[in-house]
Amino acid sequence: MTTNPNSLENLPQHIAVxxxxxxxxxxxxxxxxxxxxxxxxxxxxNIVTECRRLGIQYLTLYVFSSENWQRPxxxxxxxxxxxxxxxxxxxxxxxxxxxxxxxxxxxxxxPLAARTALRNVCQRTSKGADMTLALAVNYxxxxxxxxxxxxxxxxxTDPDSxxxxxxxxxxxxxxxxxxxxxxxxGSEQRLSNFLLYQCAYTELYFTPTPWPSFGTExxxxxxxxxxxxSRRFGKTQEQTHGR
Ligand code: IPE
Ligand code: IPE
Ligand code: MG
Numbered sequence: 001m002t003t004n005p006n007s008l009e010n011l012p013q014h015i016a017v018x019x020x021x022x023x024x025x026x027x028x029x030x031x032x033x034x035x036x037x038x039x040x041x042x043x044x045x046n047i048v049t050e051c052r053r054l055g056i057q058y059l060t061l062y063v064f065s066s067e068n069w070q071r072p073x074x075x076x077x078x079x080x081x082x083x084x085x086x087x088x089x090x091x092x093x094x095x096x097x098x099x100x101x102x103x104x105x106x107x108x109x110x111p112l113a114a115r116t117a118l119r120n121v122c123q124r125t126s127k128g129a130d131m132t133l134a135l136a137v138n139y140x141x142x143x144x145x146x147x148x149x150x151x152x153x154x155x156x157t158d159p160d161s162x163x164x165x166x167x168x169x170x171x172x173x174x175x176x177x178x179x180x181x182x183x184x185x186g187s188e189q190r191l192s193n194f195l196l197y198q199c200a201y202t203e204l205y206f207t208p209t210p211w212p213s214f215g216t217e218x219x220x221x222x223x224x225x226x227x228x229x230s231r232r233f234g235k236t237q238e239q240t241h242g243r
Contacts (some may be wrong), residue, residue: 009218010227012180014058015051016202018194019044021186021210034078039212041082045090048133050098050216054223057178058132060104062194066140080114083137087117091124098130104172105139106147134176141196144171149236153223173198181226185211185218 006234026036044061051059064079087101088102094101101121118137134172148170152162168174179195179202187208191199205222207214232240 002052008054008223008227010205011054011056011223012226013056014060014098014177014179014181015056016046016060016062016179016182016195016199018062018182018184019186019194019211019214020184020188020192022212025210025212033075036212037075037079037082041086043212043214044086044203044217047219048090048099050219052099052131056131058134058179060134060136060138060176060179060195062139062174062192064105064137064139065193066105066138067193069138077111080111083135084114084117087114087121091117091121094121094125094128094133094161098128099125100132101125101130102132102134102176104134104136104144106143107137110138132176134173134193139172139194141193142189145197168197169199178202181205181222183207183222185209185214201231201233 022036022040023033023038026033026040048059049106065084068079069076101118103118103122107115107118114137118135144166148167151170152167153159157166173195178198178200182191182195182199182202183205184190185207186208187206189206195202203226205225207218207222209218230237230240
């Protein structure tokens with residue numbers, strides 16, 4: 001276990017982020033929620049670039065939850081417009097930088113332009129081997145599990161032969177290892193239906209910093225904190241550290 005607060009040892013292989021606090025960030029500055037989401041999109045560009053530079057293999061971002069449809073119609077529309085803008089402006093760079101885009105969630109109800117762009121960019125970047133950027137769009141953890149159970153049963157699997165792995169193979173994250181570190185910005189300390197199955201042994205990091213203010217120095221603080229964690233997966237400390 002490292003104790004050097006400045007070291008970047010023990011980097012997580014997979015970071016998942018609940019990007020929260022755009023609205024409150026904007027409100028505190030006398031700006032509109034829309035401006036908060038715009039600033040949030042800038043933070044996304046920054047953190048994707050930094051994770052790629054650090055060699056993080058998987059970055060999963062919670063873009064839109066299945067519960068976020070309950071927001072005002074205009075805000076929902078703006079969020080998907082921003083997603084489209086992000087995909088249009090970043091796809092070429094993603095291709096160049098070897099970043100593969102993946103989508104977690106049922107995007108059939110996502111507005112057509114954003115849905116089409118998601119599919120196109122996934123296809124265009126599919127060979128990217130340096131980092132996987134997974135965007136959770138219309139994602140809900142409980143719905144994902146129900147969906148996986150249904151698909152598993154449709155394969156004709158004998159209920160008694162269902163395993164944790166066979167169920168996981170039907171989740172949206174089937175090709176992605178479980179997150180090592182989950183970061184939630186914006187003060188709240190809850191999962192809000194994010195990666196419920198996958199976060200069984202994920203290290204949790206909550207910060208009051210709202211998402212639009214979350215920069216490379218905040219990421220570094222989260223990584224330094226993660227590096228000090230002792231992940232035991234149910235074993236004793238002695239077993240974990242081979243003492
Ligand atoms: C996160 O910021 C963006 C999404 C959930 C899409 P919020 O919009 O939830 O910001 P707050 O929580 O209202 O501050
Ligand atoms: C979680 O944030 C969803 C995303 C960041 C996309 P919310 O703002 O929707 O979460 P709650 O409602 O505060 O739990
Ligand atoms: Mg919020």
